[in-house]
Amino acid sequence: MSGERRVHDMGGLAAGPLDREEPEHAAWEKRIDAIRALCAKRRLLRTDELRRNTEDLGPGVYDKLSYHERRCAAIANTLLQKNVFTVDALGRKMSEIERRWTTGEVP
Amino acid sequence: MPRFAVGDVVRVRRAFPPGHVRTPYFTRGRSGIVDAIAGNYRNPEELAYGRYDAPTLPLYRVSFRQADLWPEYDGPAADTTIVDIYENWLEPAEEGQ
Numbered sequence: 784m785s786g787e788r789r790v791h792d793m794g795g796l797a798a799g800p801l802d803r804e805e806p807e808h809a810a811w812e813k814r815i816d817a818i819r820a821l822c823a824k825r826r827l828l829r830t831d832e833l834r835r836n837t838e839d840l841g842p843g844v845y846d847k848l849s850y851h852e853r854r855c856a857a858i859a860n861t862l863l864q865k866n867v868f869t870v871d872a873l874g875r876k877m878s879e880i881e882r883r884w885t886t887g888e889v890p
Numbered sequence: 891m892p893r894f895a896v897g898d899v900v901r902v903r904r905a906f907p908p909g910h911v912r913t914p915y916f917t918r919g920r921s922g923i924v925d926a927i928a929g930n931y932r933n934p935e936e937l938a939y940g941r942y943d944a945p946t947l948p949l950y951r952v953s954f955r956q957a958d959l960w961p962e963y964d965g966p967a968a969d970t971t972i973v974d975i976y977e978n979w980l981e982p983a984e985e986g987q
Contacts, residue, residue, distance in 0.1 A: 794916050
């Protein structure tokens with residue numbers, strides 16, 4: 784079969800052994816899920832939009848990021864596209880939180 | 891009205907558009923049999939771009955022989971995989987194609 788297989792469309796590819804351990808989730812990962820649920824409730828983010836923006840991260844980024852990192856990036860991209868916030872506002876907020884994080888103000 | 895009925899032989903279109911597509915790559919160009927009609931749903935290909943008022947279309951459960959999907963499949967010949975596929979991806983086909 785020819786044609787382009789997109790990076791997320793991996794059904795049937797070799798996947799190696801399955802890790803059946805229940806993973807421990809960090810607080811920030813739970814926050815990502817909470818933000819997703821809140822955005823969905825406010826009708827800012829539909830499942831299919833989140834999937835599109837996750838897939839559109841593309842090869843490289845898609846493979847490199849963890850599940851919750853991909854979700855975080857896809858939520859941010861969706862909200863940017865919908866003018867919920869601007870790139871400038873997001874960048875400033877990220878710097879502010881990073882500062883709090885590195886000074887230990889954020890758990 | 892669904893275009894296909896349970897038992898019909900259908901083929902998945904060979905198409906590779908960019909964008910959000912829920913038809914798995916491994917089914918494209920393959921033939922299978924309609925196992926069930928799941929109902930009418932809005933098209934995720936449209937919903938993914940914010941077109942929430944897109945019309946609904948029938949979603950089918952299509953049964954593929956494993957050996958038709960995977961050239962090196964060495965399991966029992968009767969093994970199948972069932973995949974949910976929207977009507978816009980299906981065209982009529984004949985047994986053995």
